[in-house]
Amino acid sequence: MTEIDYTQYTLEELLECKESIDGEAYPERLAQINILIKERIKDKPVQRVSIADENGNIASIKTGRAPSFGLGVGEIAGSILFGLIWLNQTDNESYFHLIGYFVILSGCISGAYHLYNAFAKNRFSAQDIVAHDKEKDPFESTLNRLSNGSDNKYCGDCGTEVEKRYKFCPKCGNKF
Numbered sequence: 001m002t003e004i005d006y007t008q009y010t011l012e013e014l015l016e017c018k019e020s021i022d023g024e025a026y027p028e029r030l031a032q033i034n035i036l037i038k039e040r041i042k043d044k045p046v047q048r049v050s051i052a053d054e055n056g057n058i059a060s061i062k063t064g065r066a067p068s069f070g071l072g073v074g075e076i077a078g079s080i081l082f083g084l085i086w087l088n089q090t091d092n093e094s095y096f097h098l099i100g101y102f103v104i105l106s107g108c109i110s111g112a113y114h115l116y117n118a119f120a121k122n123r124f125s126a127q128d129i130v131a132h133d134k135e136k137d138p139f140e141s142t143l144n145r146l147s148n149g150s151d152n153k154y155c156g157d158c159g160t161e162v163e164k165r166y167k168f169c170p171k172c173g174n175k176f
Contacts (some may be wrong), residue, residue, distance in 0.1 A: 021173035072114030079107015
């Protein structure tokens with residue numbers, strides 16, 4: 001789960017987020033929100049992190065579906081191709097031909113894992129470092145609609161299904 005940059009939230013957004021966040025599940029986030037609310041009320045400027053761009057947007061690490069999809073297809077196709085070439089070039093009298101079967105099997109298992117990561121709701125995947133408003137995950141909205149047929153959205157941080165009307169995740173406080 002990625003860390004949410006609450007420093008980008010306005011005072012109104014922080015107050016709304018404080019009301020909707022699950023404080024028992026995310027006490028450290030609630031504490032961070034409370035600190036930022038106190039700072040904003042005192043008119044203290046919020047400290048910027050050095051990895052922020054010129055507008056103050058901080059890049060975050062989000063799971064990437066496209067890299068996992070590419071890895072899955074590539075591993076399956078590559079392992080089958082290499083395995084078949086290996087099997088064609090070796091004689092069946094020695095045990096070297098078994099390497100071809102092993103390559104095919106391990107490549108298909110690894111490729112299936114990556115394809116699962118590309119399409120599953122809860123996944124571990126290759127990482128993309130992007131600013132939240134600069135690059136959207138191309139598979140995210142399509143997969144969310146296909147997964148249950150509803151128009152609800154999912155939190156990109158914790159995966160909770162949330163009604164479309166919410167601006168913040170009620171579980172972790174992530175801004176949509």
